[in-house]
Structures are given as C-alpha cells and as structure tokens.
Amino acid sequence: MTMRYYSTNHNSDSVTLRDAVVRGLAPDRGLYMPEHIRRLPDSFFSKIDGMSLQEISYVVADAFFGEDIPADELKRIVYETMSFPIPARKVDEDIYSLELFHGPTLAFKDVGARFMARLLGYFNRNSKQLVNVLVATSGDTGSAVANGFLGVEGVHVYVLYPKGKVSPIQECQFTTLGQNITAVEVDGVFDDCQSLVKNAFMDADLGAAMKLTSANSINVARFLPQAFYYFGAYAEMKRAGKADNLVVCVPSGNFGNITAGLFGVRMGLPTKRFIAANNANDIFYNYLKTGKYSPKPSVQTLANAMDVGDPSNFARVLALYENSHEAICAGISGAAYTDEQIKETLREVYMRTGYLMDPHGTCGYRALREQLLPGETGVFLETAHPAKFKEKVDAIAGGDVEIPARLQEFMKGTKQSVPVSRNYQDFKNFLLGEVR
Numbered sequence: 001m002t003m004r005y006y007s008t009n010h011n012s013d014s015v016t017l018r019d020a021v022v023r024g025l026a027p028d029r030g031l032y033m034p035e036h037i038r039r040l041p042d043s044f045f046s047k048i049d050g051m052s053l054q055e056i057s058y059v060v061a062d063a064f065f066g067e068d069i070p071a072d073e074l075k076r077i078v079y080e081t082m083s084f085p086i087p088a089r090k091v092d093e094d095i096y097s098l099e100l101f102h103g104p105t106l107a108f109k110d111v112g113a114r115f116m117a118r119l120l121g122y123f124n125r126n127s128k129q130l131v132n133v134l135v136a137t138s139g140d141t142g143s144a145v146a147n148g149f150l151g152v153e154g155v156h157v158y159v160l161y162p163k164g165k166v167s168p169i170q171e172c173q174f175t176t177l178g179q180n181i182t183a184v185e186v187d188g189v190f191d192d193c194q195s196l197v198k199n200a201f202m203d204a205d206l207g208a209a210m211k212l213t214s215a216n217s218i219n220v221a222r223f224l225p226q227a228f229y230y231f232g233a234y235a236e237m238k239r240a241g242k243a244d245n246l247v248v249c250v251p252s253g254n255f256g257n258i259t260a261g262l263f264g265v266r267m268g269l270p271t272k273r274f275i276a277a278n279n280a281n282d283i284f285y286n287y288l289k290t291g292k293y294s295p296k297p298s299v300q301t302l303a304n305a306m307d308v309g310d311p312s313n314f315a316r317v318l319a320l321y322e323n324s325h326e327a328i329c330a331g332i333s334g335a336a337y338t339d340e341q342i343k344e345t346l347r348e349v350y351m352r353t354g355y356l357m358d359p360h361g362t363c364g365y366r367a368l369r370e371q372l373l374p375g376e377t378g379v380f381l382e383t384a385h386p387a388k389f390k391e392k393v394d395a396i397a398g399g400d401v402e403i404p405a406r407l408q409e410f411m412k413g414t415k416q417s418v419p420v421s422r423n424y425q426d427f428k429n430f431l432l433g434e435v436r
C-alpha cells in the first residue's frame with residue numbers, strides 16, 4: 001500500500017508520491033494532498049521531550065512517506081535535512097520564538113528545500129538522465145532551493161532571477177555556489193522569470209530533450225516536511241514545562257508553513273489553537289471575518305516574503321477543514337499589521353528585552369501579545385534571521401545586526417551568472433545548449 005495524492009480541484013486522478021513531487025501542480029491546477037493523515041500514538045507524545053529533533057522528524061516523516069521510501073533511505077533524507085538546531089527562545093514570560101533561521105540560508109524554507117532535493121535525488125537514483133529543476137525567484141526562494149540542492153547528485157538547478165532586483169545579500173546566496181547550481185540573470189522583472197519557467201514547462205521540444213521539474217513552494221516535498229518542526233516546538237515547550245495550552249502563531253504569506261502545522265494538529269499535535277499573522281496583505285484575515293475569500297493584488301510591505309494577494313495554499317486549508325468556514329475559525333484566528341505596527345513592535349521588543357526579531361516574526365509576536373489568554377503559552381515562528389533584512393532592521397531598531405558567519409561566507413564568493421533576455425527563445429536556446 002502506497003500513499004496516493006489527490007488534487008484539491010478533484011478533476012485529476014490521484015498519483016503516487018513520486019508523480020506528485022515531479023509534477024508539483026496537478027494537471028487540473030489543483031494542489032496535491034495526501035489521501036490520509038495518520039494520527040500519531042499517545043506514546044509518541046508522552047516521550048517526545050526525550051527525543052532529538054531528527055528522531056521526532058523521522059517519526060513524522062514515516063507517517064507520510066514510510067510506505068513509499070525504504071526506512072534507511074527515509075531516515076538518511078530526514079537526518080540530512082534536519083541537521084541544524086531549531087530552538088525555542090524565551091522572549092517574554094509566556095512567549096517563545098521558534099528560531100527557524102539556523103539553516104544554510106537563514107530562513108525556514110531551508111527545511112522544505114533540503115528535503116525535496118534529497119527526495120528527488122532518491123527518486124532519480126537509477127536514472128542516467130539528469131533532472132533539471134527550474135526555479136524563478138524574487139530573492140529568498142532561490143537561495144533556499146539552490147542551497148538545498150547543492151551537491152545533490154543527478155540534479156541540476158537553474159535559478160532565474162531579475163537583474164538588479166534582488167538585494168546583494170540575496171544574490172550572493174545563489175550566484176556563488178557553482179557545482180550543480182546555475183544562476184540565470186534575466187534582463188527583466190520577477191514576472192518575466194516566472195513566465196520563462198512556465199513556458200519551459202509547457203514546451204514539448206524542451207521536455208523531450210531534458211527532464212524538467214519545478215521546486216515551487218506548493219510541491220508536497222517542500223510543504224509536508226515543514227510539519228517536522230511543529231512537533232519539535234512541542235518537545236521544546238514540554239521540556240520547558242510550558243506545553244499545556246499552547247498557541248502557535250505563524251507569520252503567513254502563501255500559507256504553506258501554517259498548513260503544515262495544521263497537518264500536525266490532524267496528526268495529534270497537542271495545541272490549543274493557531275494564529276495566522278498577516279502584514280497589510282490581509283486576505284485570510286478578511287476571510288475569517290467575513291467567510292468570503294477575496295484575493296487582491298499584493299501590496300509591498302516590510303515583511304515582503306508575506307506580500308501575497310492570493311495565498312496558494314488556501315486551497316489546502318479549505319480541503320483540510322472540508323470547506324467549513326466555521327471549522328476554520330474554530331482552529332485558526334487571524335491578525336494583520338501595518339508597517340508602522342511592525343516597526344513599533346520590533347523596536348519595543350528589542351528595547352525592552354534585547355531580542356531582535358525580523359519583520360515577519362514580529363507580526364507573529366504581536367499577534368500573540370494581543371491574543372494570548374491567561375494560562376496560555378505562545379510560540380511564534382521566527383521565519384528568518386533579522387540579518388537577512390539588515391538595512392531595514394537596523395533602521396528600525398537603531399542597532400547594527402551582526403551578519404552570521406555563514407551569510408558572510410556567501411558574500412566572499414565570486415558571482416557567476418548567465419545573462420539572458422526576457423525572450424523565451426533565448427532562454428530555450430540556452431537550456432538546449434546545456435543538454436549533455
């Protein structure tokens with residue numbers, strides 16, 4: 001018995017894990033969901049505080065992928081993915097920060113990208129043909145994907161990014177790697193990068209010449225592993241004696257991260273409720289209030305990785321709660337903050353406690369501060385290191401954030417990139433020239 005993955009649009013057949021990973025999006029443009037979500041036994045939760053993050057993650061991974069990947073391979077993939085700590089730091093008496101920024105690119109996307117890379121490497125292990133991953137980025141996704149796939153055999157990654165439109169810190173994280181990573185500098189904007197990638201996937205000639213896949217954030221192999229650290233957070237809180245009445249708050253953009261946490265709840269994770277914290281892009285917050293989902297163009301904010309006007313994983317939230325607005329409201333509450341509020345909170349917490357948050361985590365902290373009830377403990381996901389937003393954070397907090405050593409290492413490297421125009425034929429010719 002292997003796990004099947006169905007499409008949230010219900011107009012495509014269900015597929016195997018391998019097909020769901022290689023396709024990314026279902027043919028009917030729906031998102032893949034595992035057909036069942038296994039409840040973990042009480043014995044797991046009673047001893048979880050004695051387990052390492054890697055051990056916990058493997059138990060969670062086994063519930064999803066155990067039927068499809070041999071135990072020793074799955075264990076290797078999970079242990080390699082989760083090879084950095086994810087501690088919960090006390091910020092206030094009742095609020096903890098789950099620091100997801102100790103990975104190679106200092107943001108939570110490292111977890112999903114590292115897992116997906118290894119899973120794809122495993123699926124392609126007996127094939128002589130390279131798998132080529134195309135990814136368009138406005139900054140952070142490219143670095144997480146490139147670093148996640150770095151050195152993975154049988155896979156080559158092309159990161160397309162808009163020339164002059166990503167920050168120097170972001171750019172060096174995917175242009176200095178070499179090996180199986182090629183940075184493609186597009187003379188255009190992010191949307192041009194995205195349409196080059198989309199055209200390439202629809203191009204039958206190209207598909208015949210090379211194996212192409214995407215590492216989009218909606219991919220089940222990037223999305224599901226994010227459930228691991230919610231269980232890790234619970235273990236941390238249990239060790240601190242604070243695991244009862246736990247409220248988890250997730251700064252959300254495309255809602256992949258929070259949805260993985262909600263999968264955790266379905267697997268038995270003992271939490272009281274979840275909060276989705278938004279910036280000024282308050283589509284989900286409005287949905288909770290009105291029951292109507294009204295996507296709108298995104299607006300630019302300080303927490304720019306959450307500038308999403310039509311969260312792609314909303315379909316997964318609906319599927320998880322069988323389209324019931326009432327059930328969604330019972331499990332998740334919302335919050336939305338302006339840039340002014342983000343600045344005010346980031347500064348206040350730094351001045352009062354010395355703890356420096358990034359603008360995304362700040363939304364999470366503030367929602368807990370406003371919504372926690374007496375007797376509850378809150379954990380917010382600190383989704384990135386403040387140094388990734390150094391200029392902004394320094395200006396707000398009046399400090400000088402130290403850039404962690406691994407980020408400085410990237411900045412020392414030599415930039416290597418292939419320039420292409422925004423014309424699809426140019427990009428196609430370049431890719432065809434790469435076939436070996």
Ligand SMILES: *Cc1c(COP(=O)(O)O)cnc(C)c1O
Nearest residue numbers: 252253254255256257305383384
């Ligand atoms: C991607 C990202 C988010 C949003 O996560 P979603 O899964 O899209 O909701 C929040 N913070 C940071 C720093 C990110 O990079």
